[in-house]
Amino acid sequence: MTTTHTSDGFTPQAPPRTVPGTLDRGVALFGDRPLLGLVEGEPITYAEFRNKVREHAETLTHLGVGHGDRVAIFSENRPEWAMVYFAASSLGAVLVPILPDFHPSSALHILRHSGAKVLMASERCLAKLDNLNQQHLTVIVLDDFRILPPESWAGWAKEVIRSSFKDRERLQSLARQVTGQSAPATPKEDDLASIVYTSGTTGRAKGVMLTHRNVVSDAWMTRELVDLGPQDRMLSILPLAHTMEFTLGLLLPMMHGTQVRYLGGVPSPQLLMDAMAKIHPTFMLSVPLVIEKIFKRRIQPKLTGSAVGRTLYRFDASRKLLHKLAGKKMSQSFGGSLRGYCIGGAPLSVEAETFLREAGFPYAMGYGLTEASPLVAGTGAAGVRRRSSGRALNGVEIRIAVQQDGDQHPGAGRTQNDGGVVGEIQVRGPNVMQGYYQEPELTAEVFTEDGWLRTGDLGTLDKDGYLFIRGRLKNLILGPSGENIYPEEVENVLNEQKYVMESLAFELDGKVTARVFLDYDRLDEEVSWRKMNEFETRQYVADLLETIRTRANAGLASFARINKIIEQTEAFEKTPTHKIKRYLYTGASPPF
Numbered sequence: 001m002t003t004t005h006t007s008d009g010f011t012p013q014a015p016p017r018t019v020p021g022t023l024d025r026g027v028a029l030f031g032d033r034p035l036l037g038l039v040e041g042e043p044i045t046y047a048e049f050r051n052k053v054r055e056h057a058e059t060l061t062h063l064g065v066g067h068g069d070r071v072a073i074f075s076e077n078r079p080e081w082a083m084v085y086f087a088a089s090s091l092g093a094v095l096v097p098i099l100p101d102f103h104p105s106s107a108l109h110i111l112r113h114s115g116a117k118v119l120m121a122s123e124r125c126l127a128k129l130d131n132l133n134q135q136h137l138t139v140i141v142l143d144d145f146r147i148l149p150p151e152s153w154a155g156w157a158k159e160v161i162r163s164s165f166k167d168r169e170r171l172q173s174l175a176r177q178v179t180g181q182s183a184p185a186t187p188k189e190d191d192l193a194s195i196v197y198t199s200g201t202t203g204r205a206k207g208v209m210l211t212h213r214n215v216v217s218d219a220w221m222t223r224e225l226v227d228l229g230p231q232d233r234m235l236s237i238l239p240l241a242h243t244m245e246f247t248l249g250l251l252l253p254m255m256h257g258t259q260v261r262y263l264g265g266v267p268s269p270q271l272l273m274d275a276m277a278k279i280h281p282t283f284m285l286s287v288p289l290v291i292e293k294i295f296k297r298r299i300q301p302k303l304t305g306s307a308v309g310r311t312l313y314r315f316d317a318s319r320k321l322l323h324k325l326a327g328k329k330m331s332q333s334f335g336g337s338l339r340g341y342c343i344g345g346a347p348l349s350v351e352a353e354t355f356l357r358e359a360g361f362p363y364a365m366g367y368g369l370t371e372a373s374p375l376v377a378g379t380g381a382a383g384v385r386r387r388s389s390g391r392a393l394n395g396v397e398i399r400i401a402v403q404q405d406g407d408q409h410p411g412a413g414r415t416q417n418d419g420g421v422v423g424e425i426q427v428r429g430p431n432v433m434q435g436y437y438q439e440p441e442l443t444a445e446v447f448t449e450d451g452w453l454r455t456g457d458l459g460t461l462d463k464d465g466y467l468f469i470r471g472r473l474k475n476l477i478l479g480p481s482g483e484n485i486y487p488e489e490v491e492n493v494l495n496e497q498k499y500v501m502e503s504l505a506f507e508l509d510g511k512v513t514a515r516v517f518l519d520y521d522r523l524d525e526e527v528s529w530r531k532m533n534e535f536e537t538r539q540y541v542a543d544l545l546e547t548i549r550t551r552a553n554a555g556l557a558s559f560a561r562i563n564k565i566i567e568q569t570e571a572f573e574k575t576p577t578h579k580i581k582r583y584l585y586t587g588a589s590p591p592f
Helices: 019-030 046-062 079-090 104-114 151-163 168-179 212-225 243-256 269-279 288-303 307-313 316-333 350-359 440-446 487-495 520-530 534-554
Strands: 002-006 034-038 070-074 094-098 118-121 138-141 146-148 192-199 205-211 233-236 259-262 283-286 340-343 363-368 375-378 390-392 397-401 423-428 453-461 466-472 500-508 511-518 562-567
Touching (some): 019 079, 019 212, 019 243, 070 104, 079 094, 079 118, 104 205, 205 212, 212 375, 233 243, 233 269, 243 283, 243 375, 288 307, 288 316, 288 340, 288 350, 307 316, 350 487, 397 453, 440 453, 466 487, 487 500, 487 511, 500 562, 534 562
Parallel strands (some): 034 259, 070 118, 233 259, 233 283, 340 363
Antiparallel strands (some): 192 205, 363 375, 375 390, 390 466, 453 466
16 A cells, blocks of 8 residues: 655756756856855856866866766865866766765775775865875865876876876877776766765665766756745855755756855854854755754753743743744844755754744755655745655655555554554655665665665655655664554654753663763753762762653653663764764664
């Protein structure tokens, strides 16, 4: 049994579904408009950007890069990241973006596994790779575009550097003799555009193969959700190596003539505030953790810091008024011009969403995964429904599969408050990946026999096609009488409790257990004010954890109540989209 929602297909006005074709269209429509730049400094125009792309493409051609070669990028966000991506893509090369926060061993594994021929890296990221073996890898330093040739190519590559590319035809011919490359070929829609390595909650890194059709279709289909134009300014705070930022934070604005600015450093709270005051962004992409931290650490303590505030906060009418006043101040701190704050990558907490709704903050929600380039469903700020991720993109199909391979899903088939039936979310559309690189068995497992992508997420569709996420299929806990217990919903209740920053619910000995990471900054202030010694502090924390458990259980069904809470003394380790790596804390082993 399945329930399905789909929308109309790809519109005939769509641009060529290749990454270079998207740039060509952008230049034709918005050539003199600003495209990319750092917060500090002036942005370059669409036309200037294309000129830079052509220069870097010539460099890569002389280095023997051609159709199908893997080119890795390991850098923080900067205009040069986008330049070299488009340059390599214009030659038909396959890009391998590496997240700047990846552990050096993970980055080295990606370089080896992907078979990258060229690594384009910033000095800061390159410094992490102490054990980089350059025998078969040319390195281009993005800070000044120095070329560090591998020893086996030293003869002709050094000649390329010394000549400053004056004798291009001769050097290009020599490069092809060494590498066996054919003439540069522009990519086609179904050619591979990138291999994106994910580091998920299970711990297994997989190379997701995305075609030009995949990423460009996803960006084009998202156009209907956002009212972007040449007058808009996007502030980029997520890494470009993440598919969400590349597709929706680079390709999408390029289709609208919108300019994008990069922070030029680690996105600290102060740097972010300064950037928003300078740029006055109209649109931003974010993961939930950013807004959740702002609410939990800056806004909520001010609203409930006094006895009067706590009393007012308990009543709907006065709480809504407090949220509205706080929302106005927050909007000003975001630059005062924000029209869309698009959230994706992980579930948004109930309390944070309640604040955003009641504050009138222009947030929008989306659901996706790297394997779908990434957006599957979403909504603009005007169409948000509480706890929903929106509707399927125009051209994407979503179905809720209650049965899989003839076996009933644990927890599937139960009707929820939104009227839908719980099952695995499955997706089909032009944005769905080819498969996992060098993983044919894993690729076969993730697709159904009739070609739908199994997301591994449980959810429902309401009568209007709005998608509601219930949690991960692998995380589901069955209660004592077969009831569905969604750890994510238990965590939402826990995270609403005072002093709780993050939590993780899981099954232990047949019962619900939770790890809780507390707000230790607030606790330290409390301990200092009360002048407690070490013994008193330990007892205070133990009593606090029990109070948290008791109050959380009051908001949970009897079968989902928490049996035990464990103090998590350090912040949970997370994936690039800030989801907790559950296998590290639940005793489960990652499936290697």
